[in-house]
Amino acid sequence: MCGIVGYIGRQQACPILIDGLKRLEYRGYDSAGIAVLDGDGIDVRRSVGKLASLERMLENCPPTGCVGVGHTRWATHGRPSDENAHPHSDCNGGITVVHNGIIENYMELKNRLAAGGHVFTSETDTEVAAHLIESHYSGDLTEAVRLACRELDGSFALVVVARDEPDRIVAARRHSPLVIGLGDGEQFLGSDVAAFLKYTRRAIYTDDDSITVVTREGISMMDLDGNAVEKDVSNIDWDAGMAERGGYEHFMLKEIHEQPRALRETMRGRLSLENDRVELPGLNVTDDEIRNIDRIVMIACGTAYHASMAGKYAIEALCRIPVEIDFASELRYRNPIVDEHTLGIVISQSGETLDTVVGLREAKQKGAKIVAVTNVVGSMAARESDGVLYTYAGPEIAVASTKAYTTQLMALYLIALYFAQVRGTLDENCARRLRDALWELPGQAELILNDYSDLIDVAQHYYCYNGFLYMARGINLASALEGALKIKEISYMHAEGYAAGEMKHGPIAMIDPTFATVAVAVQSKTYDKMLGNIREVKARSGDVIAIANTHDQVINDYADRVLRVPETEELFSPVLVAVPLQLMAYFVAKGRGPAIDQPRNLAKTVTVE
Ligand code: F6R
Numbered sequence: 001m002c003g004i005v006g007y008i009g010r011q012q013a014c015p016i017l018i019d020g021l022k023r024l025e026y027r028g029y030d031s032a033g034i035a036v037l038d039g040d041g042i043d044v045r046r047s048v049g050k051l052a053s054l055e056r057m058l059e060n061c062p063p064t065g066c067v068g069v070g071h072t073r074w075a076t077h078g079r080p081s082d083e084n085a086h087p088h089s090d091c092n093g094g095i096t097v098v099h100n101g102i103i104e105n106y107m108e109l110k111n112r113l114a115a116g117g118h119v120f121t122s123e124t125d126t127e128v129a130a131h132l133i134e135s136h137y138s139g140d141l142t143e144a145v146r147l148a149c150r151e152l153d154g155s156f157a158l159v160v161v162a163r164d165e166p167d168r169i170v171a172a173r174r175h176s177p178l179v180i181g182l183g184d185g186e187q188f189l190g191s192d193v194a195a196f197l198k199y200t201r202r203a204i205y206t207d208d209d210s211i212t213v214v215t216r217e218g219i220s221m222m223d224l225d226g227n228a229v230e231k232d233v234s235n236i237d238w239d240a241g242m243a244e245r246g247g248y249e250h251f252m253l254k255e256i257h258e259q260p261r262a263l264r265e266t267m268r269g270r271l272s273l274e275n276d277r278v279e280l281p282g283l284n285v286t287d288d289e290i291r292n293i294d295r296i297v298m299i300a301c302g303t304a305y306h307a308s309m310a311g312k313y314a315i316e317a318l319c320r321i322p323v324e325i326d327f328a329s330e331l332r333y334r335n336p337i338v339d340e341h342t343l344g345i346v347i348s349q350s351g352e353t354l355d356t357v358v359g360l361r362e363a364k365q366k367g368a369k370i371v372a373v374t375n376v377v378g379s380m381a382a383r384e385s386d387g388v389l390y391t392y393a394g395p396e397i398a399v400a401s402t403k404a405y406t407t408q409l410m411a412l413y414l415i416a417l418y419f420a421q422v423r424g425t426l427d428e429n430c431a432r433r434l435r436d437a438l439w440e441l442p443g444q445a446e447l448i449l450n451d452y453s454d455l456i457d458v459a460q461h462y463y464c465y466n467g468f469l470y471m472a473r474g475i476n477l478a479s480a481l482e483g484a485l486k487i488k489e490i491s492y493m494h495a496e497g498y499a500a501g502e503m504k505h506g507p508i509a510m511i512d513p514t515f516a517t518v519a520v521a522v523q524s525k526t527y528d529k530m531l532g533n534i535r536e537v538k539a540r541s542g543d544v545i546a547i548a549n550t551h552d553q554v555i556n557d558y559a560d561r562v563l564r565v566p567e568t569e570e571l572f573s574p575v576l577v578a579v580p581l582q583l584m585a586y587f588v589a590k591g592r593g594p595a596i597d598q599p600r601n602l603a604k605t606v607t608v609e
Helices: 013-027 051-058 106-115 126-136 141-151 251-257 259-267 287-292 302-319 328-334 354-365 380-384 403-423 428-450 453-462 474-491 500-505 527-538 570-592
Strands: 003-008 031-037 042-048 067-073 095-103 154-162 169-174 179-182 187-190 202-205 210-214 219-223 295-300 323-327 342-348 369-374 387-390 467-472 494-499 515-520 543-549 561-565
Touching: 003 013, 003 095, 003 154, 003 169, 013 031, 013 051, 013 067, 013 187, 031 051, 031 095, 042 051, 067 095, 067 154, 095 126, 106 126, 126 141, 126 154, 141 154, 141 169, 141 210, 169 187, 251 259, 251 570, 259 403, 259 428, 287 403, 295 302, 295 328, 295 354, 302 323, 302 342, 302 403, 302 474, 302 570, 323 328, 328 354, 342 354, 342 403, 354 369, 354 380, 369 380, 369 403, 380 387, 387 403, 403 428, 403 570, 428 561, 428 570, 453 561, 453 570, 467 474, 467 500, 467 527, 474 494, 474 515, 474 570, 494 500, 500 527, 515 527, 515 570, 527 543, 543 570, 561 570
Parallel strands: 295 323, 295 342, 342 369, 369 387, 467 494, 467 515, 515 543, 543 561
Antiparallel strands: 003 067, 003 187, 031 042, 031 067, 095 154, 154 169, 169 210, 179 187, 179 202, 210 219
């Protein structure tokens, strides 16, 4: 939540900051601002609304100077307004701060500082940090930031500049992401690497409770006690082009189309048909540990939680290990039953979702070994887990998750097959059949994406409806929930995902001719039951769109419209079913007109509880 950037070098900072903010706008877009050191002081420009309104404001007179910081906001403390937009400054404008996170003791600090004469001009928690640093400042910004951070509770990534020390940017973090990009005579800061990938792929992921001093020549780091800290440099293998729209109208559509490639990348080096094996280096769980696991707890939020629902089905079916899934935000408050025989699987695209990271810590502290399934190298989830299975989806920019979801499914299928291999729970013929089917998935997703003109017609028919009900059975219950979430997020329409067998216990009351039902009816153990459920909806004047297999003719007699996906193993079908559901959401939203990549009230990475 909130994106922060910084630049120190010899180029004009303003265009670099704006470019970085564009790439981080997915993290929040309630307001934006920059501060540039211009030789005399700090020139702060801020504007409520999306980055475009700040850009318009800067068009004719951009601030000049080669050192600066920037921010794009997702409001927590204080409504979106010019006053609450970052950067925030101390009493005399000598110290300026951008912040991502939540300072939990800000009220107490604010009262104390106000009693000491500090004057506040915003409702934010961030402004407190600026004044607190001012209260510790006596000519050494690094020391003032260090002392201030020792007083802060909560989460923060802070990037700070001072008028009297124009040769440095000082950054600090706890629980909120902050990465330094290393250049030649210039350095970059960002909430994630997308902010500076265009300039450098050499990055340092900062630690919790660390202070980083960034100058043109390089960086130095210390902990909050002032002890020097050394960090390795990571080479990022994403390139800047991956974070561009590449000719698509929206990132979301581009990312939907990237799924075949992303799925292949996630399988690469892990699934080998020649060796008849799944190999998961990096997972860091020994064969003995896998044999001794007596339960798995999956921790995730939102779309990643839906991936965990499908993962539960797959792991229980193939490995016979009981799997519990939980919303990360719930897990920590219910004293979960977790011990050293529990494996925690944390699923998070960003690896920074605060609820998920806190759930990870809770499970770890109770003795569980933790494996992260994440898309972001060096993210908090990756760093704090015992092992990592990266999903190689590439940067996901659209707020509504698509390729991250299907690659999470792929990663969980690989874990299921790998554990089954080690535990010997599958006969070899069955294991081979499943490996072959998994291998085919990217190509099958490609087939759906090669031609979906029918789907666009279907979406155009339904975008004026009052809402959607998604129903499915078995593993595709995850698909129903994910399909409903996608449409809610980007078209703001009412949508619900339901187990088809539950319809008669309540939701069927909602059916009328303006409330469409999307029924996932691919080949499965429960196909006939799904047909029955579709009949029940039709009998109540409901309108049904079925997601069915390519050669299924039976479905034509049941549904009003049919969207086709190739046939695969039931366990793997959520990957293929996801594609038309994502496209439906996209084209329905397009018909209705909201900002598809940046839906209202949302942000991509949720770093608040
Ligand atoms: C929905 C969506 C969110 C995220 C959730 C978790 O399209 O993107 O529901 O899935 O906020 O985010 P990560 O996976 O980054 O932990």
